[in-house]
């Protein structure tokens with residue numbers, strides 16, 4: 100459905116997207132995940148035909164001529180511009196008119212889509228007076244006005260409160276169930292967990308692409324969680340066979356090799372430092388652990 104082959108985009112000397120290979124199958128909720136500046140927006144702009152490629156090839160819905168399939172894609176940009184002095188329904192009507200639908204059809208579809216996005220009770224409210232979460236829902240509603248087969252959303256929930264984010268994702272799931280393929284970029288790892296397939300992007304490159312479950316299963320380290328009320332945990336563990344220690348308040352995540360000696364050595368080091376009453380247990384890796392590891396490797400495997 101979407102296929103990128105060696106896609107590169109440069110801005111002067113900066114390579115924003117570097118030899119990207121990616122395949123997205125129909126029916127997927129595909130998450131392009133990575134920090135600010137990773138190249139996510141540039142990638143989406145190239146796939147949707149808004150920005151040209153420096154080199155490489157993109158095929159969308161079976162065509163390399165993106166113009167010819169543009170009417171089958173929806174796109175919600177990172178900074179969606181609403182008409183603040185128009186109501187919710189008026190904004191929807193403007194978008195519908197842009198797609199060339201007649202007034203009656205726009206009104207029907209607008210009502211249906213506003214109901215779908217839970218915005219119908221607010222149809223007469225000025226867009227300027229909507230909350231951040233509602234504005235994002237209106238952006239989503241606008242992108243749906245021509246019933247796209249593929250829906251691209253660029254960081255749609257940035258700056259949106261957790262409850263609205265959850266509602267937003269429920270809508271994406273419903274859309275996906277109804278047959279729409281979703282391509283969403285996000286800097287949030289909890290949202291990456293919600294995708295059926297994830298590609299991690301770092302410095303213009305895809306460092307891994309798979310289902311969240313497989314990505315976590317391939318994590319090569321053992322993770323231990325240490326709970327201890329001591330300020331000297333890091334120094335106490337300095338001589339232990341630990342790859343990395345990350346602190347989260349009184350919790351520490353110890354990234355270790357899979358070795359039977361690790362736990363006894365950690366316990367001995369804690370005792371030697373006089374740290375008592377601690378709790379040490381194995382925990383499964385999160386996608387964030389996986390991404391931090393892969394980004395640190397500088398972008399090894401690219402599994403399209």
Ligand SMILES: Nc1ncnc2c1ncn2[C@@H]1O[C@H](COP(=O)(O)OP(=O)(O)OP(=O)(O)O)[C@@H](O)[C@H]1O
Pocket residue numbers: 110113114115133134135136137138139140141142254
């Ligand atoms: N039009 C442009 N001109 C010059 N540099 C650009 C342009 N667009 C993007 N870049 C640069 O390309 C890199 C990738 O940017 P991009 O916006 O694609 O990243 P991103 O992952 O979407 O991050 P963000 O969430 O911050 O938008 C960044 O270093 C950015 O500054």
